[in-house]
Amino acid sequence: MGETSIERGRSARARLLAAARELIGELGWNAVSTRTLAERAGVRSGLVHYHFDSLQALLRHAALAEVQRMLDGTSALLAEATSPSDGVERMLFDLDQYNGADPASLLFVETYLAATRDHELRRGMSALVADFRCALTEALTRSGHPRPQAAASMVMALFDGFVLHKGLDQGLSAEHIAPLLRRITDTEEVRNTNTEEDGEQR
Amino acid sequence: MGETSIERGRSARARLLAAARELIGELGWNAVSTRTLAERAGVRSGLVHYHFDSLQALLRHAALAEVQRMLDGTSALLAEATSPSDGVERMLFDLDQYNGADPASLLFVETYLAATRDHELRRGMSALVADFRCALTEALTRSGHPRPQAAASMVMALFDGFVLHKGLDQGLSAEHIAPLLRRITDTEEVRNTNTEEDGEQR
DNA sequence: ATAGTATTTGGTCAAACGTCCAAGGCGATC
DNA sequence: GATCGCCTTGGACGTTTGACCAAATACTAT
Numbered sequence: 001m002g003e004t005s006i007e008r009g010r011s012a013r014a015r016l017l018a019a020a021r022e023l024i025g026e027l028g029w030n031a032v033s034t035r036t037l038a039e040r041a042g043v044r045s046g047l048v049h050y051h052f053d054s055l056q057a058l059l060r061h062a063a064l065a066e067v068q069r070m071l072d073g074t075s076a077l078l079a080e081a082t083s084p085s086d087g088v089e090r091m092l093f094d095l096d097q098y099n100g101a102d103p104a105s106l107l108f109v110e111t112y113l114a115a116t117r118d119h120e121l122r123r124g125m126s127a128l129v130a131d132f133r134c135a136l137t138e139a140l141t142r143s144g145h146p147r148p149q150a151a152a153s154m155v156m157a158l159f160d161g162f163v164l165h166k167g168l169d170q171g172l173s174a175e176h177i178a179p180l181l182r183r184i185t186d187t188e189e190v191r192n193t194n195t196e197e198d199g200e201q202r
Numbered sequence: 203m204g205e206t207s208i209e210r211g212r213s214a215r216a217r218l219l220a221a222a223r224e225l226i227g228e229l230g231w232n233a234v235s236t237r238t239l240a241e242r243a244g245v246r247s248g249l250v251h252y253h254f255d256s257l258q259a260l261l262r263h264a265a266l267a268e269v270q271r272m273l274d275g276t277s278a279l280l281a282e283a284t285s286p287s288d289g290v291e292r293m294l295f296d297l298d299q300y301n302g303a304d305p306a307s308l309l310f311v312e313t314y315l316a317a318t319r320d321h322e323l324r325r326g327m328s329a330l331v332a333d334f335r336c337a338l339t340e341a342l343t344r345s346g347h348p349r350p351q352a353a354a355s356m357v358m359a360l361f362d363g364f365v366l367h368k369g370l371d372q373g374l375s376a377e378h379i380a381p382l383l384r385r386i387t388d389t390e391e392v393r394n395t396n397t398e399e400d401g402e403q404r
Numbered sequence: 405a406t407a408g409t410a411t412t413t414g415g416t417c418a419a420a421c422g423t424c425c426a427a428g429g430c431g432a433t434c
Numbered sequence: 435g436a437t438c439g440c441c442t443t444g445g446a447c448g449t450t451t452g453a454c455c456a457a458a459t460a461c462t463a464t
Contacts, residue, residue, distance in 0.1 A: 004462080006410075006411090006461090008411070008412090008461090009410070009412095012411080012412085027319075028231070028232050028315065028316075028319065029230070029232075030230050030232035030233045033452080034451080034452065035452095043412080043413095044414070046412070046413060046414070046415085046453095046455085047411080047412065048452090048453095049453065049454070050411070050412075051411095055451095055452065055453090100318075101318050106315065106318060109315055109366070110315065112311070112366050112369065112370070113230060113311055115369065115370065116302075116303050116308060117229075117230065125370055126370050126371075129367075129370050129371065133371070147382060149378075150378050150379050150381070150382050153367070153371065153374055153378065153379060154379050154383070156367060157360055157363035157366070157379075158356065158359055158360045159363065160363040160366050160367065161358070161359035161360055161361065161362040164311070164362050164363065164366070165331075165358060165362065167314065167317065168314070168317065168324070168331050169328075169331065169332075169355065171351075171355075172355055177352050177359075179349065180352050180353055180356050181356070183385040183386055183388075184385055186385075205431085206430095206431060206432075206440095207430065207431060207432085207440045207442095208440070210430095210431095210441065210442090211441055214441080214442085235422080236421080236422065236423085245442080245443095246443055246444070247422095247443095248423095248424085248425085248442075248443060248444070248445085249441080249442060250423095251422085251423060251424070252440095252441070252442075253441095256422080256423080257421095257422065257423090
């Protein structure tokens with residue numbers, strides 16, 4: 001049972017971050033308090049300000065780490081796939097494990113909203129999202145997609161909106177929209193009904 | 203200046219709702235208090251519980267009314283258009299007036315999140331969203347779209363995700379993704395790379 | 405054993421919170 | 435002018451909040 005002080009400290013800190021990860025989704029970013037956080041983590045509330053500068057700093061740290069973990073997992077699906085179209089479809093089906101009302105889904109959206117009001121959180125989220133979009137754009141470019149950047153932006157927006165809507169619309173499932181999702185990621189351009197303004201690039 | 207008590211009452215109530223509409227987006231649903239609300243509306247905080255049963259009831263009422271107003275306006279664009287593809291594209295460009303960080307955009311997302319934790323709000327939002335999706339699905343059906351319901355769900359999820367992402371990704375604009383949006387709403391089915399499971403219907 | 409360092413506790417503090425209510429204001433009606 | 439009903443005020447209430455800190459504890463190094 002030889003547990004050093006530093007080890008116990010790391011464990012308590014990790015439990016606080018895990019509690020934050022859960023509670024942000026369960027209660028909402030602004031409804032997480034130092035006391036509920038400490039109770040969930042199994043420590044006393046005074047510890048929060050020993051391990052973190054402020055409650056906001058704790059939430060920021062926990063949210064960014066979790067978002068990065070989720071994006072990394074999703075990125076891996078893309079890298080393993082034989083084509084971006086297949087990868088994006090696998091990402092979509094992977095998203096189906098979230099029902100739009102679970103803490104994991106809600107943490108994502110809560111973090112987006114909190115980022116609009118917390119400058120440092122915004123910087124962190126921007127960087128994570130930009131990295132992911134960059135990877136997706138590159139994969140689409142390699143496959144010969146005519147508008148890789150626009151397609152990447154669309155897929156990412158669609159995924160987040162997909163999660164957001166699943167909370168209200170029970171009929172929303174991955175297999176429901178997968179065929180149409182392929183229309184976005186498909187390499188071949190569909191016939192253009194209006195060729196009025198097509199001079200855009202990158 | 204013959205202003206009856208009832209008229210003054212209606213005015214105060216309306217100002218409270220307008221203040222809620224603004225503050226939900228500015229501060230976040232859970233950060234709106236009776237006192238900031240009253241100050242913004244130019245009344246005393248005691249008045250909140252005269253016109254509304256609770257703070258939550260006020261926020262619920264304000265949010266649902268605003269979401270309905272926005273959806274009605276967007277619905278009109280669809281009805282005026284010559285085809286659903288054009289209508290959806292006009293809706294997209296209409297969305298461009300929101301930068302993703304303004305109170306109007308954020309109120310929408312905040313209401314989604316609050317609906318996952320407030321049963322009555324969830325019922326109201328579900329009804330509004332279902333109505334809108336129904337109108338969009340019908341329009342797509344009339345135009346001969348092969349998967350009208352899936353396309354409607356996708357467009358709606360994409361729009362909300364679009365607003366959500368604009369807060370972080372400055373490069374996201376309507377004209378950027380409009381060409382690819384048409385791929386979803388286009389009537390003609392794109393060539394199907396995989397015909398493995400295609401037995402779904404409705 | 406002793407001194408030293410890192411972690412944890414338990415409590416205090418002022419501020420802000422939602423809700424409630426007795427009292428007052430004020431135009432309409434008799 | 436008195437009465438009535440709706441609207442509004444200002445303050446009270448009991449909680450909860452983020453932050454902070456001196457003391458207590460647990461482990462390490464001497």
